[in-house]
Amino acid sequence: MRGLLRLFGFLCAMTALPAPAQILDFENLDGWDGDDHRAALVSFLETCDLLTAPDWVPLCRLAADANKTDASARAFFELFFRPVIIGPPPALFTGYYEPELDGSPVRTPRFSWPIYRRPPELQDGQTFYDRASIENGALRGRGLELAWLEDPVDTYFLQIQGSGRIRMPDGRVVRVGYAGRNGFAYKSVGQEMIRRGTHRPDQVSAQEIRSYVRQMGDAGLDLLNINPSYIFFRKLADLPAEKGPIGAMGRSITTLRSVAIDPAYTPLGAPVWVEKNGDNPIRALMVAQDTGGAIKGPQRADIFYGTGLAAGNAAGTVKDGGRLILLLPIDRAYALLPEG
Known part of the structure; x- marks a missing residue:
């Protein structure tokens, strides 16, 4: 889900963004006075x-x-x-996390679902094999397997998250991160479930998708293949255990202080004020340090919830409204306003 973009100069040099902009005062930010601004600054300094x-x-x-x-x-x-609002609220906030999974460096009866390293011939932007073709063996026998997992649904969601920790049988933990994609646009399995009439919009969550796909057996795996996008991984050998996974800027992201955004509207590296509503509201300053295939539009953000099962449970139920407010240098902010 998270790509290593090399567009920092272009994105950060933008003086105008392609959506209506409104400048606010800090007193207009709900909860601003109560946030931990130093924690946000530490995340900002990371990139x-x-x-x-x-x-x-x-x-x-x-x-x-x-x-x-x-x-x-x-x-x-x-x-x-x-503070600048780009595009009209309400925003759509979702959550993501870094999975922790059991795995093996070789195929075994228990671990039989591969994650692949990036094929050497795959170029950025190139359309490659789609998900169904890869799952049916298009890359089999080439030695591209990076690790083997025990569950096809966990393997799919590892790709959606874009990074993870894999516990090997000898106790070693291997960190893996995004290395590329197959060139196909992301298609939502949850939206397909709604389209087929098996679920209402309020019933769809990461947890429900997992449960439903497993219940459906082979038909469930076919459902996953309606998303043609496929993610390749690389080992992150030098990433300390206490650091978060690598985001789109090539640096570690921070639990509940980093968000994935659409860089067409929000410059990577910029601070963003998050007003997420819902059952567990958030009012916090975060930093736009990641991207994602499903994160499109000026009022769209994916909040990083951390590592492991608890983080996954928290992230998987998030689908809330609110406001996403971009913090820009003063001259850049006022340059977004229409003349006159």
Whole structure:
């Protein structure tokens, strides 16, 4: 779900975004006073040095000095940024996480579902084999298997999340991350279930998709194949256990402080204020450090909930409205307003 984009200069040099913009005051942000602004600044600093546009570079230098207290972090954001709404709310917030799965470096009777490394001939943007073809053996016998998992549904959702931790039989934990995709656009299995009339929109969640596909057996696996998009992985050998998975900027993302966005509207690396409603509302400053095939539009964000089963359970039920508010350097923010 998360690609290593090399578009930082272009994305961060944008002076106008292709949607209506509205500038707010910080006092208009619901819950702003109660957030942990220093935690957001720590996440911002993880990728700040990758922002090379002239208006970002000095801010990133100042950010390091502001990383002392919550008060200094809050003052940094309020002094040098303005909140901007791009596109009309309501937003759509979903959640994602880093799975932890049992696996094997070789195929066994228990572990028989492969995840593949990127084929060497696959070029970015190229249309390759679709999901059904790969699942039916298009890559079999080429030695591209990175690891073997025990469940086809877990294998599918590992691709949706784009990263994971695989526990090998000897106790080793292998971190894997996104290495490329097959060039097909993502198609939602949940939307297909609604279209077929088996589920109402309010019934669809990651947990329900898992349960339904498993109940359906081979027909359930065929349902997964309506999504032609397929993700390839790579081993992340040097990623410390305490760090989050690698996002679209090539750096670790942070639990409940990183979001995946549509970079056509929200520059990668920019702070974003999240007002997520629903059963477990969130009011927090996060950083746009990831992307995803299903994350499209100016008011669309996928919140990173962390690693493991509990994070997966929390992320899998999120489908909430609210507002997504972008924090931009002052001159850049006002440049978005129409003249006159």
